[in-house]
């Protein structure tokens with residue numbers, strides 16, 4: 436005898452399955468789509484799609500198994516489940532500027548030289564590798580390093596004319612769409628770009644650029660707080676900020692000021708998480724050793740103090756610096772390609788660091804999904 440199964444019954448069963456990150460059930464979160472039931476004399480198959488909120492979700496198989504279990508518990512072990520797992524990055528952004536960009540993520544630090552551009556580049560590449568559509572704006576007028584890190588120092592963005600408007604076309608590399616203040620001003624002239632000219636160029640990157648559809652648009656901000664920060668939050672609603680720090684106390688004090696800038700009531704941009712860069716040094720020839728040159732756990736302490744997620748720590752290793760200088764972020768390299776004597780050790784170190792960036796990128800995507808599910812949309816700031 437065939438079992439009587441209805442769409443309502445399937446939804447009831449699946450409403451007992453929680454998304455482990457978002458801590459709400461899949462039905463409430465609107466993640467269940469395309470339910471259909473195939474009933475034959477001796478077997479019943481239910482089909483449905485689970486739409487995950489992050490690309491390449493690591494919990495995919497767990498969620499799939501829990502769905503199957505819920506259907507079996509409600510009906511019978513003999514019911515077959517054909518579950519399609521897809522993803523659709525969520526958004527809460529509104530407004531006329533960049534409506535096709537789902538999430539704008541500011542990458543900030545209190546101090547210069549903590550590796551903000553390195554982290555932003557690698558997160559952008561790592562998320563693009565999961566199939567997400569990603570863009571990156573290098574707004575660091577004091578030292579635009581993205582052109583070096585993506586080996587496109589002489590690149591000039593294209594332009595398209597629409598009536599009397601000029602639309603900028605970003606440059607694309609490693610599946611990331613890129614624009615940099617460095618494309619407009621030769622490095623030695625960067626100094627004259629401080630102030631209103633830089634802010635106006637940056638505004639054009641947001642307002643007059645054809646970014647197309649993007650899941651994540653990263654903004655690599657200058658260190659500290661600046662006019663560029665204000666231009667950003669005044670021009671577009673920002674999904675959230677990622678804070679990059681090194682562990683030492685002096686860095687943390689500056690970084691705290693950066694955090695407070697975003698979280699002050701007038702600005703109100705949520706912090707998506709803290710990343711500790713150069714957390715420890717591991718020499719290639721002693722891969723098991725960790726030397727905490729700048730102190731330990733500074734990033735974790737900062738995250739705890741501000742009650743925001745800690746996204747992970749990146750070690751200080753030669754391969755990251757070499758990759759940045761060579762114009763291919765380490766996550767975009769399939770393996771270590773130098774010709775050093777200790778090649779096997781360097782390959783292992785390279786692999787470990789690449790995996791670390793991928794894990795941090797995944798945690799960031801989860802943090803964005805959580806922020807979009809739980810918090811109100813950010814609004815562009817109006818300062819008087």
Ligand SMILES: Nc1ncnc2c1ncn2[C@@H]1O[C@H](COP(=O)(O)OP(=O)(O)OP(=O)(O)O)[C@@H](O)[C@H]1O
Nearest residue numbers: 547548549550551552553578750751752755756759
């Ligand atoms: N984890 C790391 N291991 C080794 N070298 C690193 C690491 N992170 C960054 N670097 C190197 O440190 C230097 C500064 O990094 P980066 O330009 O990313 O910092 P930044 O915070 O963006 O700097 P700025 O304040 O000038 O914008 C670069 O040469 C980069 O390759």
